[in-house]
Amino acid sequence: MRNVVVKDAREAVAGLKDGHTVMVGGFGGAGLPRDTIKAVLDTGVRELTVISNNAGSDESDLSLWFAARIVRKIVCSYPRAAQVFAEQYRAGTVELELVPQGTLVERIRAGGAGLGGFLSPVGVGTVFEHGKQKINVGGRDFLLELPLKADFAFVKGKCADAFGNVTYNMTARNHCQVMATAASTVAIEVDRIVEVGELDPESIVTPCIFVDRVFERGLQ
Amino acid sequence: MKVLARADLAKMVALHLPTEGFVNLGIGAPTQIADFLPADTGVILHSENGILNVGPKPPSGEEDWDLINAGKMPITLREGGSYFDSSTSFAMMRGGHLDIAILGAFQVSAKGDLANWSTGDSDGAPPGVGGAVDLAVGAKAIWIMMDHITREGKPRIVKKCTFPLTAVGVVSRIFTNLAIIDVTAGGLVVDAMLEGLTLAGLQDLTGAELQAPAKPRVIRTDGTSSL
Numbered sequence: 450m451r452n453v454v455v456k457d458a459r460e461a462v463a464g465l466k467d468g469h470t471v472m473v474g475g476f477g478g479a480g481l482p483r484d485t486i487k488a489v490l491d492t493g494v495r496e497l498t499v500i501s502n503n504a505g506s507d508e509s510d511l512s513l514w515f516a517a518r519i520v521r522k523i524v525c526s527y528p529r530a531a532q533v534f535a536e537q538y539r540a541g542t543v544e545l546e547l548v549p550q551g552t553l554v555e556r557i558r559a560g561g562a563g564l565g566g567f568l569s570p571v572g573v574g575t576v577f578e579h580g581k582q583k584i585n586v587g588g589r590d591f592l593l594e595l596p597l598k599a600d601f602a603f604v605k606g607k608c609a610d611a612f613g614n615v616t617y618n619m620t621a622r623n624h625c626q627v628m629a630t631a632a633s634t635v636a637i638e639v640d641r642i643v644e645v646g647e648l649d650p651e652s653i654v655t656p657c658i659f660v661d662r663v664f665e666r667g668l669q
Numbered sequence: 670m671k672v673l674a675r676a677d678l679a680k681m682v683a684l685h686l687p688t689e690g691f692v693n694l695g696i697g698a699p700t701q702i703a704d705f706l707p708a709d710t711g712v713i714l715h716s717e718n719g720i721l722n723v724g725p726k727p728p729s730g731e732e733d734w735d736l737i738n739a740g741k742m743p744i745t746l747r748e749g750g751s752y753f754d755s756s757t758s759f760a761m762m763r764g765g766h767l768d769i770a771i772l773g774a775f776q777v778s779a780k781g782d783l784a785n786w787s788t789g790d791s792d793g794a795p796p797g798v799g800g801a802v803d804l805a806v807g808a809k810a811i812w813i814m815m816d817h818i819t820r821e822g823k824p825r826i827v828k829k830c831t832f833p834l835t836a837v838g839v840v841s842r843i844f845t846n847l848a849i850i851d852v853t854a855g856g857l858v859v860d861a862m863l864e865g866l867t868l869a870g871l872q873d874l875t876g877a878e879l880q881a882p883a884k885p886r887v888i889r890t891d892g893t894s895s896l
Contacts, residue, residue: 476718477741529797538795551759551803571806574837621735626754
């Protein structure tokens with residue numbers, strides 16, 4: 450029988466290498482896989498490209514990665530209130546690709562859904578159209594937005610079963626659901642692992658086909 | 670110069686919302702509009718991080734940090750509310766499902782161009798855009814809530830925006846601490862002005878030409894206005 454439960458965050462991040470691209474779920478603290486973030490730090494990997502909505506704003510989030518200087522580039526929508534990141538951005542030691550939030554999540558969705566990109570009206574006539582192909586459809590201009598994929602996706606769920614089916618908690622779903630479709634290895638940190646069959650099939654948001662590893666937070 | 674206090678401006682916008690509809694309140698000042706919605710309002714508030722029918726902030730001690738708004742502050746969910754992922758949330762915006770988004774602004778042009786995400790002068794700090802650009806393109810109507818002039822006394826309503834644009838030609842209505850102005854194909858039309866203010870006085874504080882009916886409505890200092 451399928452069983453994707455791993456012991457802890459350390460096992461969840463196994464195989465992560467220098468130079469990898471990593472998606473990290475969360476909007477502010479909601480949906481942020483904090484145990485996983487710490488475990489990545491412990492691996493000693495460097496030169497990561499990070500795809501996330503924010504760039505850290507407290508002491509147990511992505512700020513840890515910036516403080517340890519293991520991020521080469523971040524693709525995100527709102528890296529404000531991110532002190533440690535800001536210091537490195539000013540120093541020119543980290544690259545920023547600023548993407549409007551809806552475009553960011555849709556690019557990830559395209560990556561997970563096997564699309565070659567999509568046409569968006571968002572950003573037309575602004576700095577966000579720079580370097581992008583403009584395509585007119587039905588008399589309206591759109592920008593060609595390209596998909597985003599990653600080597601690893603780290604997100605936070607509420608409950609998971611051994612198959613890897615996952616539920617989320619309120620607004621902690623945010624980017625997590627889509628990120629869990631768009632990486633080679635998807636590792637999900639949850640509050641509780643339950644028996645297969647215990648989750649109401651109607652409540653499962655991420656079906657197990659997308660998930661490679663799940664673990665219960667706080668056990669290490 | 671007499672201006673509407675921030676809370677009274679929020680109240681004025683709240684009183685102009687339709688009795689039903691899906692509305693997104695931008696981060697910052699517009700968030701305060703929620704405090705002035707009548708208890709029996711049919712307005713359903715959307716927040717970009719994946720929630721419909723946002724309720725007031727919870728009592729102290731009952732905050733749940735998995736239940737937050739776009740400003741990352743604790744909220745509650747009203748009856749009939751729902752949660753969804755960011756992709757669905759932005760489909761609601763981009764797809765034209767929201768009736769009104771009420772946003773703050775640095776500048777609005779006479780043609781309805783909006784600049785509200787960056788002043789272009791960040792002193793080296795990283796820029797942040799969040800969902801501003803997506804919201805401004807997608808909602809059926811974009812309303813702006815802002816001070817009429819900057820702290821330095823410069824107009825925020827201008828012929829052409831000098832700050833980086835958020836979206837082109839999207840704004841339909843501007844609520845300031847001095848006036849309510851509609852952006853029309855024929856130009857900026859004053860709908861209402863703060864009591865005691867003259868059209869000439871308002872024009873002096875506005876960087877683009879204003880038109881007005883013979884008798885614009887009057888905004889009282891408590892944020893209510895004449896019919």
